[in-house]
Amino acid sequence: MDISTQNTHVPPPTPQRSGGTRKRGAGATRRGDQIFLGLSRGSGILLLVIMAAIAVFLTYRASLAISKDEGNFLTTFEWNTGLQPPVFGVAVLAFGTVVSSIIAMAIAVPIAVAIALFITHYAPRKLGGAIAYVVDLLAAVPSIVYGLWGALILVPHMNGLYGWLNDYLGWTGIFSWDEGAPRAMLTVGILLAIMILPIITNVSREVFRQVPQMHEEAALALGATRWEVIRMSVLPFGRSGVISASMLGLGRALGETMAVATVLSPSFDIQASLLNPGGGTFAQNIASKFNEATEFGRDALIASGLVLFVITLLVNGAARMIIARRKEYSGANA
Amino acid sequence: MAKRIDVSGLTAYYGSHKAIEDISMTVEPRSVTAFIGPSGCGKSTFLRTLNRMHEVTTGGRVEGKVLLDDEDLYGPAIDPVSVRREVGMVFQRPNPFPTMSIFDNVAAGLRLNGKYKKSELNDIVERSLKGANLWNEVKDRLNKPGSGLSGGQQQRLCIARAIAVEPKVLLMDEPCSALDPISTLAIEDLIGELKERFTIVIVTHNMQQAARVSDRTAFFNLAAVGQPGKLIEIDDTERIFSNPSRQATEDYISGRFG
Amino acid sequence: MSHAAVAAKRPSTLRGATLPNWSPWAIAAGSLAVAAGIGLAADLQSHIQWGLIAALLFLAGTYGIAARVEGRRQAKDRIATSLVWVAFVLAVIPLVSLIWVTVQRGVKVLDFYFLTHSMGVVADSEPGGGIYHAILGSLEQVALATAIGAPIGVLTAIYLVEYGRGSLAKAVTFFVDVMTGIPSIVAGLFILSLMLMFDMQPFGFAGSLALAILMMPVVVRSTEEMLKLVPNELREASLALGIPKWRTILKVVLPTSIGGITTGIMLSIARIAGETAPVLLLVFGNPFINANPFEGAQASLPLYIYQQYSQSAGSTAAYDRAWAASLTLIAFVMILNLVARGIARWKAPKTGR
Numbered sequence: 001m002d003i004s005t006q007n008t009h010v011p012p013p014t015p016q017r018s019g020g021t022r023k024r025g026a027g028a029t030r031r032g033d034q035i036f037l038g039l040s041r042g043s044g045i046l047l048l049v050i051m052a053a054i055a056v057f058l059t060y061r062a063s064l065a066i067s068k069d070e071g072n073f074l075t076t077f078e079w080n081t082g083l084q085p086p087v088f089g090v091a092v093l094a095f096g097t098v099v100s101s102i103i104a105m106a107i108a109v110p111i112a113v114a115i116a117l118f119i120t121h122y123a124p125r126k127l128g129g130a131i132a133y134v135v136d137l138l139a140a141v142p143s144i145v146y147g148l149w150g151a152l153i154l155v156p157h158m159n160g161l162y163g164w165l166n167d168y169l170g171w172t173g174i175f176s177w178d179e180g181a182p183r184a185m186l187t188v189g190i191l192l193a194i195m196i197l198p199i200i201t202n203v204s205r206e207v208f209r210q211v212p213q214m215h216e217e218a219a220l221a222l223g224a225t226r227w228e229v230i231r232m233s234v235l236p237f238g239r240s241g242v243i244s245a246s247m248l249g250l251g252r253a254l255g256e257t258m259a260v261a262t263v264l265s266p267s268f269d270i271q272a273s274l275l276n277p278g279g280g281t282f283a284q285n286i287a288s289k290f291n292e293a294t295e296f297g298r299d300a301l302i303a304s305g306l307v308l309f310v311i312t313l314l315v316n317g318a319a320r321m322i323i324a325r326r327k328e329y330s331g332a333n334a
Numbered sequence: 335m336a337k338r339i340d341v342s343g344l345t346a347y348y349g350s351h352k353a354i355e356d357i358s359m360t361v362e363p364r365s366v367t368a369f370i371g372p373s374g375c376g377k378s379t380f381l382r383t384l385n386r387m388h389e390v391t392t393g394g395r396v397e398g399k400v401l402l403d404d405e406d407l408y409g410p411a412i413d414p415v416s417v418r419r420e421v422g423m424v425f426q427r428p429n430p431f432p433t434m435s436i437f438d439n440v441a442a443g444l445r446l447n448g449k450y451k452k453s454e455l456n457d458i459v460e461r462s463l464k465g466a467n468l469w470n471e472v473k474d475r476l477n478k479p480g481s482g483l484s485g486g487q488q489q490r491l492c493i494a495r496a497i498a499v500e501p502k503v504l505l506m507d508e509p510c511s512a513l514d515p516i517s518t519l520a521i522e523d524l525i526g527e528l529k530e531r532f533t534i535v536i537v538t539h540n541m542q543q544a545a546r547v548s549d550r551t552a553f554f555n556l557a558a559v560g561q562p563g564k565l566i567e568i569d570d571t572e573r574i575f576s577n578p579s580r581q582a583t584e585d586y587i588s589g590r591f592g
Numbered sequence: 593m594s595h596a597a598v599a600a601k602r603p604s605t606l607r608g609a610t611l612p613n614w615s616p617w618a619i620a621a622g623s624l625a626v627a628a629g630i631g632l633a634a635d636l637q638s639h640i641q642w643g644l645i646a647a648l649l650f651l652a653g654t655y656g657i658a659a660r661v662e663g664r665r666q667a668k669d670r671i672a673t674s675l676v677w678v679a680f681v682l683a684v685i686p687l688v689s690l691i692w693v694t695v696q697r698g699v700k701v702l703d704f705y706f707l708t709h710s711m712g713v714v715a716d717s718e719p720g721g722g723i724y725h726a727i728l729g730s731l732e733q734v735a736l737a738t739a740i741g742a743p744i745g746v747l748t749a750i751y752l753v754e755y756g757r758g759s760l761a762k763a764v765t766f767f768v769d770v771m772t773g774i775p776s777i778v779a780g781l782f783i784l785s786l787m788l789m790f791d792m793q794p795f796g797f798a799g800s801l802a803l804a805i806l807m808m809p810v811v812v813r814s815t816e817e818m819l820k821l822v823p824n825e826l827r828e829a830s831l832a833l834g835i836p837k838w839r840t841i842l843k844v845v846l847p848t849s850i851g852g853i854t855t856g857i858m859l860s861i862a863r864i865a866g867e868t869a870p871v872l873l874l875v876f877g878n879p880f881i882n883a884n885p886f887e888g889a890q891a892s893l894p895l896y897i898y899q900q901y902s903q904s905a906g907s908t909a910a911y912d913r914a915w916a917a918s919l920t921l922i923a924f925v926m927i928l929n930l931v932a933r934g935i936a937r938w939k940a941p942k943t944g945r
Contacts, residue, residue: 033837037751040751043743043744043745044748044752046748047812048763051770053782054779058785110679111679111682114676115676117676118676140859141866142867142868142921145866145918148918149694152901212429218431218495222495223499227668254775258894262898283777287873302785305778309774411610
């Protein structure tokens, strides 16, 4: 395209370029290249510096707070940064974050896998394509909108389900309900599930689409029904992809702030029942405590954010290891 | 148990594109029939209409009749899944299930079908692997993944998998095109043995192979690119390669074409 | 022959009894009717419960009927198909509700006045006011974030694809992946920790910095993918003409992939435009119009939605404004998405594969 016009205003390759004097002759060219390389390499280095800075600054501010903490930062069931001396710990937040994410995963993963299969293997091709497009767009809906919808629409609709769970499963303790507003962990988990559904569906769909035709045909030719084809060739091939998609969704659910902050009615204790309001998550706690927090209080919140950071790093690391394994595995079969 | 195939007036489409037109032929039981012809002549498409695999491709559609011992595969109330059980298939590239062991690969089709006792399953797997001339090479590593075998071994594993469910007909879509000469020879020997028990149809690009393994040969051709492929003639292999009745066949055989 | 025993286990015929094509619909209609009957009889208030009962009846009915008529394997196949459909319908309900409610409630107060006025003199519980200040804040913060994040992202991707070899490139690739997983609130806390060091008050640009951090990895990833699509022959053709590498990149590689890169950047803009958490920590929110992103608290659209919801003690007027702002935000994000995808599709044939 531009090559021909380039030729006119870039001097033709000089004889020096091919000789031992290349360095001197290509001086101008070299400088351009060096500046450009410098810029792009600099950007890469800047990214590394930012990552390092995030780790260093968060750790530093967190250490300021934790060093004055009278309670055990990891096991204390309190968040009183205003006390003298201050007492705070992340146990409740860790519990709430893990529980809400587990609920979200338990609901979202099977449904997302089913929808992905629906798009790739069940729906008519055009309908599947249209649905895939819509799911793509839904993944872009901002979390605050999910939060608003969750708080104003989903919460009132949960009463029936809560009552029903209480009636039939209340004896387990996990599903007992004291008739409070259903702003509890179960609602949070369901809302998170709805939020991460599009992203897990998208990634799983891509994986299922990549299943080599020949594996599916192998099963078909043996006289397998559609479901048996999926069980014999699609799911085994897609398993690690689905796992890493789920990890991506889990990362989102762990770090989600606004949807939890709008729906949950928090308290700093652990509720045995998923249906009774209370508890909290890292991100939600930061958002709701931030406004009233003093500088010290903010450092304490940063400390809790550091824990969240480490947890998400671990989850993402696990996802990446699984993806890397999958690459090796599919390479061996290519 | 091998069955005869009677095809009459068969036309297959991909969407609105007509891939093959008005094909009629008879495939004799306990024999090897080879399909030859230039690329794109529809011989693989035709093969896939014989076990209703063609309609799996999007837009794939078939008109005409395929009788398997007097029963029309495209008749009403025919379950394509049971058709594929009766008419097994081996593909161009060996495609063992990558996550399954050698044993599970062979047993895969049986397990779909119902419950077998462990000893029964062992017997069938051993018999099928022996039938595919693979038993001696893999008997000590039946629990290793099938993808660890060589290409030729994988293809014989796929043949073992296909014959384990005792189909009436075995379709082979260029089974040796991805293999080296020694593996090819092994498969060709195997085909010679299998025809004692099965009706075998093989698509091949390799005319020497057709001449070596088949009893009858069908030559397919197409008038031009984009035109549907047609059956030019089918006859005893010997006749096709020595004294074909159609000029196009002779041109193709003698290399004056494509 | 011993195969006979095996053969006997198979259905001897190709014919299998099959349910007619309309049977799933009939079973669905039947289970809906029965579920409604049970619902009425047991006086179940929630229609969600009716739906769940209907879904369960549908699954059980399908399995029972298919198992009797077609056999166990076909029944399993049918139940899988039904489950997939049920899952799809289950998922569609909340997502459709989300869009529907946002549009339906959003249009109530969304008008020209709403888009051109701030909340300056309007109490949160009163009707009136608008989102002009929030739109302005959002646009400024997102524009500044893009001005920082996009060039760094694109340059990093160029480094990785065109130059990157060795341990530095490996490290960058690894940490870009790590960065993708940073929760938005952690990015906010990072900038907050800097602001605490220098004793700064909230201002718009602080939010932009956090948003830029969230944007960079997304831009790097998408740009990388696009640059990798540029065929090597094109680069070699240019280099063979004696054109230096940097001009080759600027004049050959980038123009070829510019459509895809733009798409990636726009999608990442759409993503950060909806971020609330870092803005909450760093920009704080402000009912008045503040056009200067470098000084003083600003508003932003997502933050406005959150604050209208959380600070209004249940006032209907505030909820209406929150929905209208949500609709505006979704419209903005969706338009960005659609345009971006449009560009990708329009440019796709030219870049080839």
